[in-house]
Amino acid sequence: MLDVITVDEAxxxxxxxxCRITGTETVAVSAAAGRVSANDxxxxxxxxxxxRSVMDGYALIASDTYGxxxxxxxxxxxxxxxxxxxxxxxxxxxxxxxxxxTGGMLPGGANAVIPVENTEEDNGVxxxxxSVSVNENITRAGDDIKEGSVILRKGxxxxxxxxxxxxxxxxxxxxxxxxxxxGIISTGNEISPVDIKPAPGMVRDVNSHLLAAQCSSFGCDTxxxxxxxxxxxxxxxxxxxxxxxxxxxxxxxxxxxGLKDMTAGIIENAGTxxxxxxxxxxxxxxxxxxxxxxxxxxxxxxxAACFFVTEIIVRKIIDVLLGKESRSITKEFICDDNIxxxxxxEEFVCVKTDGERAVPVYxxxxxxxxxxxxxxxxxxxxxxxxxxxxxxxxVYLFDR
Amino acid sequence: MLDVITVDEAxxxxxxxxCRITGTETVAVSAAAGRVSANDxxxxxxxxxxxRSVMDGYALIASDTYGxxxxxxxxxxxxxxxxxxxxxxxxxxxxxxxxxxTGGMLPGGANAVIPVENTEEDNGVxxxxxSVSVNENITRAGDDIKEGSVILRKGxxxxxxxxxxxxxxxxxxxxxxxxxxxGIISTGNEISPVDIKPAPGMVRDVNSHLLAAQCSSFGCDTxxxxxxxxxxxxxxxxxxxxxxxxxxxxxxxxxxxGLKDMTAGIIENAGTxxxxxxxxxxxxxxxxxxxxxxxxxxxxxxxAACFFVTEIIVRKIIDVLLGKESRSITKEFICDDNIxxxxxxEEFVCVKTDGERAVPVYxxxxxxxxxxxxxxxxxxxxxxxxxxxxxxxxVYLFDR
Numbered sequence: 001m002l003d004v005i006t007v008d009e010a011x012x013x014x015x016x017x018x019c020r021i022t023g024t025e026t027v028a029v030s031a032a033a034g035r036v037s038a039n040d041x042x043x044x045x046x047x048x049x050x051x052r053s054v055m056d057g058y059a060l061i062a063s064d065t066y067g068x069x070x071x072x073x074x075x076x077x078x079x080x081x082x083x084x085x086x087x088x089x090x091x092x093x094x095x096x097x098x099x100x101x102t103g104g105m106l107p108g109g110a111n112a113v114i115p116v117e118n119t120e121e122d123n124g125v126x127x128x129x130x131s132v133s134v135n136e137n138i139t140r141a142g143d144d145i146k147e148g149s150v151i152l153r154k155g156x157x158x159x160x161x162x163x164x165x166x167x168x169x170x171x172x173x174x175x176x177x178x179x180x181x182x183g184i185i186s187t188g189n190e191i192s193p194v195d196i197k198p199a200p201g202m203v204r205d206v207n208s209h210l211l212a213a214q215c216s217s218f219g220c221d222t223x224x225x226x227x228x229x230x231x232x233x234x235x236x237x238x239x240x241x242x243x244x245x246x247x248x249x250x251x252x253x254x255x256x257x258g259l260k261d262m263t264a265g266i267i268e269n270a271g272t273x274x275x276x277x278x279x280x281x282x283x284x285x286x287x288x289x290x291x292x293x294x295x296x297x298x299x300x301x302x303x304a305a306c307f308f309v310t311e312i313i314v315r316k317i318i319d320v321l322l323g324k325e326s327r328s329i330t331k332e333f334i335c336d337d338n339i340x341x342x343x344x345x346e347e348f349v350c351v352k353t354d355g356e357r358a359v360p361v362y363x364x365x366x367x368x369x370x371x372x373x374x375x376x377x378x379x380x381x382x383x384x385x386x387x388x389x390x391x392x393x394x395v396y397l398f399d400r
Numbered sequence: 401m402l403d404v405i406t407v408d409e410a411x412x413x414x415x416x417x418x419c420r421i422t423g424t425e426t427v428a429v430s431a432a433a434g435r436v437s438a439n440d441x442x443x444x445x446x447x448x449x450x451x452r453s454v455m456d457g458y459a460l461i462a463s464d465t466y467g468x469x470x471x472x473x474x475x476x477x478x479x480x481x482x483x484x485x486x487x488x489x490x491x492x493x494x495x496x497x498x499x500x501x502t503g504g505m506l507p508g509g510a511n512a513v514i515p516v517e518n519t520e521e522d523n524g525v526x527x528x529x530x531s532v533s534v535n536e537n538i539t540r541a542g543d544d545i546k547e548g549s550v551i552l553r554k555g556x557x558x559x560x561x562x563x564x565x566x567x568x569x570x571x572x573x574x575x576x577x578x579x580x581x582x583g584i585i586s587t588g589n590e591i592s593p594v595d596i597k598p599a600p601g602m603v604r605d606v607n608s609h610l611l612a613a614q615c616s617s618f619g620c621d622t623x624x625x626x627x628x629x630x631x632x633x634x635x636x637x638x639x640x641x642x643x644x645x646x647x648x649x650x651x652x653x654x655x656x657x658g659l660k661d662m663t664a665g666i667i668e669n670a671g672t673x674x675x676x677x678x679x680x681x682x683x684x685x686x687x688x689x690x691x692x693x694x695x696x697x698x699x700x701x702x703x704a705a706c707f708f709v710t711e712i713i714v715r716k717i718i719d720v721l722l723g724k725e726s727r728s729i730t731k732e733f734i735c736d737d738n739i740x741x742x743x744x745x746e747e748f749v750c751v752k753t754d755g756e757r758a759v760p761v762y763x764x765x766x767x768x769x770x771x772x773x774x775x776x777x778x779x780x781x782x783x784x785x786x787x788x789x790x791x792x793x794x795v796y797l798f799d800r
Contacts, residue, residue: 029594030612030622047769049598054702084630085590087600103590103701105601144767151769159798163613164703165768167606172595190485190503194429195572198449200487201505206567212430213563222430230484301503302454303564329797331731367544368565369447369551397729398559 004277004284006382007312007346013274013288014295014316020323021293022178022247029163034219035176036324037162041152043169047145051106055137058119058126059088059110060097065131073120073127082107097126106138113137145169155323180321182215183242184208186227187235187263188253188301193227206303206368207252214310215250218318236266243270243291247321250314253301263287263298271296279345279382283309295321303368308348308377328396333358335378335393340386347382350374351395358395374398404677404684406782407712407746413674413688414695414716420723421693422578422647429563434619435576436724437562441552443569446542451506455537458519458526459488459510460497465531474528478521482507497526506538513537545569555723580721582615583642584608586627587635587663588653588701593627606703606768607652614710615650618718636666643670643691647721650714653701663687663698671696679745679782683709695721703768708748708777728796733758735778735793740786747782750774751795758795774798 005013024038053059060076068074081099082088090098092109100106100113111134118130145151151165152158158176166174184207192202194209205227212222223246225238235251242249251263264287267273271291278286282305287298295317299306319326336357341347351358353375361374376397380387387393405413424438453459460476468474481499482488490498492509500506500513511534518530545551551565552558558576566574584607592602594609605627612622623646625638635651642649651663664687667673671691678686682705687698695717699706719726736757741747751758753775761774776797780787787793 028609030609031616033613033617045597048603050600083601084588085601103588103603139767144769151772159772160610160613160617161707161768161771161798164606164610164707165772167594167604167609168703168768170594170597170604172593172609188484193572194567194570197445197570200450201483201485203448203503204567204570206564209428209430209567209572210560210564213433213560216431217433217560303568307561307564329729367539368561368568369544371561372551372559372565398561 004279004345005275006279010275010278010286010288010313011316014313014320017274017290018295018317018320019293020177021321022180024175025178026173026175029166029171029174032158032163032166032174032176033160035158036219036322037152037154037156037158038175038177040150040154041166041169041171041174043145043147043149043151045170046142046147047168048139048141048143051138051140053100053102053104053106053113053137054139055113055115056102057100057113057115057137058097058128059092059100059104059107059113060128060132061092061094061110062112062132062134062136064094064097065112065114065128068128068131070129073129074131076126076128078121078124078126111135111138155325157324177322177324180220180247180318181245182211182220182222182318183225183246183249184211184215184222185225185235185238185242185249185251186253187230187251188227189230191227191253191301207299207301207306210303210307211250211252211299211310214307214314215318218315219322220318230262232262232266235262236269239266239270239296243294243296246294248295248297248317249291250297250299250310252299252306264289267291267296267298278309278313280308280312281343281345281347283312283348284345286313288313304371307368307371312348330394330396332392333395335387335389335391336360338386338389339380341380341384343382345382347380348377349380350377351393353395358393404679404745405675406679410675410678410686410688410713411716414713414720417674417690418695418717418720419693420577421721422580424575425578426573426575429566429571429574432558432563432566432574432576433560435558436619436722437552437554437556437558438575438577440550440554441566441569441571441574443545443547443549443551445570446547447545447568448539448541448543451538451540453500453502453504453506453513453538455513455515456502457500457513457515457537458497458528459492459500459504459507459513460528460532461492461494461510462512462532462534462536464494464497465512465514465528468528468531470529473520474531476526476528478524478526511535511538555725557724577722577724580620580647580718581645582611582620582622582718583625583646583649584611584615584622585625585635585638585642585649585651586653587630587651588627589630591627591653591701607699607701607706610703610707611650611652611699611710614707614714615718618715619722620718630662632662632666635662636669639666639670639696643694643696646694648695648697648717649691650697650699650710652699652706667691667696667698678709678713680708680712681743681745681747683712683748684745686713688713704771707768707771712748730794730796732792733795735787735789735791736760738786738789739780741780741784743782745782747780748777749780750777751793753795758793
């Protein structure tokens with residue numbers, strides 16, 4: 001029998017044994033969304049560099065408008081105009097104003113802008129029908145970003161908004177963590193390529209495609225090292241080739257305690273087995289190993305089990321390789337049915353969400369079609385006997 | 401003044417005027433995650449094609465185990481072994497069983513599997529310590545996918561799980577909608593390239609980078625047509641070049657009602673203006689237009705306004721171009737402060753989430769730094785006067 005560890009222990013094992021090992025590269029900020037920032041990025045100047053108007057209107061001294069109304073407008077001399085993209089060379093004094101466009105540089109002396117819709121021009125005089133307070137309708141120098149402040153933290157997953165902020169601060173390019181390269185090996189005498197109709201007793205090599213799609217969605221590149229028969233030497237050779245070329249190696253199949261299990265022995269030979277068996281359902285026959293500083297993971301051959309171990313454990317490994325914080329999108333729902341569970345293993349149950357309810361998706365557990373019909377999954381702790389209809393449950397959403 | 405429409409009317413205008421216009425292409429299922437399925441995909445065979453065991457154990461007839469216990473085991477003759485990847489040629493009759501590995505093909509006559517841990521072998525006899533019911537520990541032919549059923553609907557965003565299901569069904573490749581190509585034009589005399597320190601009165605061309613990052617995260621490719629001065633003929637030429645090469649064109653800047661506004665006239669000349677002004681804050685000075693069947697959109701020059709219009713309106717346009725259903729990830733929180741709002745415009749307010757609370761992010765509205773510090777935004781309807789501390793609010797999460 002396997003000496004299993006819990007899911008939490010497996011996560012801890014990953015955190016304790018692995019670290020960011022890939023290098024960095026420079027990419028255009030427009031292509032940086034989804035990548036992981038390799039450094040703290042510090043602003044080299046104030047943003048905006050000068051105070052400016054956020055409205056089309058007139059730049060003025062706010063106190064000149066106090067008490068102004070439709071009935072009793074303030075009257076200010078128009079002493080000129082600020083042009084977009086030009087330095088404002090006028091200085092405003094009491095009783096004066098200048099025309100200013102949205103984004104225009106605020107002239108010296110001015111401390112507010114009155115929008116054009118609250119004014120009327122008459123013969124060189126601006127009639128102001130509403131008062132404005134100091135700093136109203138302007139953005140002051142440094143309001144958005146202060147020189148010397150960190151605008152993007154190392155390890156942050158860059159969003160389009162971050163790309164915009166980097167551009168604001170004058171960066172057209174930024175340094176990100178390289179996408180780790182994940183080697184994928186399928187093993188098993190019964191495994192045949194996906195696009196060939198399997199001979200009797202054979203099954204398709206689903207996992208190499210599934211793993212490539214999952215790893216790609218986690219921000220990695222992948223390389224496939226083929227379908228290898230259950231032969232110690234052949235698998236050992238493939239694992240070593242993948243280890244020499246990749247940042248981590250995933251070996252699908254051959255990880256049950258059955259007769260043909262030899263993955264653990266191969267990992268032990270190439271490095272160290274950190275854990276053999278995780279108390280999760282599906283997904284128990286999982287092997288965590290390392291060779292040098294590289295993860296070598298034996299995954300269950302069953303696609304649905306492979307999917308969940310990859311979703312929970314491999315995702316965490318890749319987050320560590322990328323140096324990024326792990327995040328899940330979760331949401332609370334009311335469980336719509338009783339779910340029994342007393343396996344001593346943490347159980348992952350697919351659910352569809354419907355309004356405030358999470359409805360378990362029935363069918364043989366661990367079918368890819370069931371996962372595809374689901375919006376997410378709930379986790380039932382290994383010490384729980386199950387979940388009652390009406391219980392509050394946390395759903396881990398697939399869509400992200 | 402602009403004749404504005406509401407956000408809902410803008411969404412309806414998009415739905416009524418645009419449709420999927422890009423072609424399709426075939427990609428490996430391992431590279432299909434995030435792409436949009438171009439067709440309904442129908443299974444051509446049952447999955448699994450044969451009934452098989454989900455445990456290492458013994459295939460048998462369930463009724464032979466009824467009443468079996470630790471004290472009184474059932475005793476079955478072991479009449480052979482099923483090998484992984486081989487056809488099961490034995491036929492099980494009452495009183496007999498065969499050894500079977502996980503994934504092994506169920507032999508004829510057998511209707512259940514007893515796991516190895518509930519048995520003991522003794523001299524060619526299997527002692528069964530527990531009863532199993534019919535179909536227990538097996539997956540029947542067609543349990544996962546029925547021949548002729550649709551396994552992936554047209555317009556679905558393909559997830560890694562779908563990639564796995566396609567591989568299960570024998571597809572190594574699948575047809576997806578091509579990534580639309582979005583042309584991006586920056587306009588404005590005050591706009592200078594991002595990596596040059598702006599001269600006084602000038603501002604950086606943030607929007608071309610921001611828009612490229614946003615459109616890329618929506619599943620598009622982008623092409624940049626440069627920073628164009630506020631000159632009718634130059635902008636008109638750039639718009640027409642972009643229209644001839646792209647599936648949609650985004651024009652940043654020049655869309656306020658200010659003096660230099662000419663984008664609406666240019667769109668009218670190239671096609672039709674569908675709406676000029678959207679009752680949203682930030683984002684009012686937005687122009688929805690079309691030329692032939694291609695969207696031509698005038699976006700506010702202010703980056704934060706540009707961000708929100710792109711998040712709400714351009715995202716919807718791209719969903720329509722891709723033929724996919726629009727989705728947001730939302731979550732309910734308790735608003736942590738009073739937010740006033742009585743602008744007659746739907747207002748978008750950035751929030752940080754903290755436990756069950758949504759905390760409005762203060763600062764001048766519409767700064768990229770504020771958006772970057774936020775977890776999402778709340779929408780305050782244009783007819784509401786604001787939100788009270790303690791109100792339940794729906795947060796649209798940025799992270800997806």
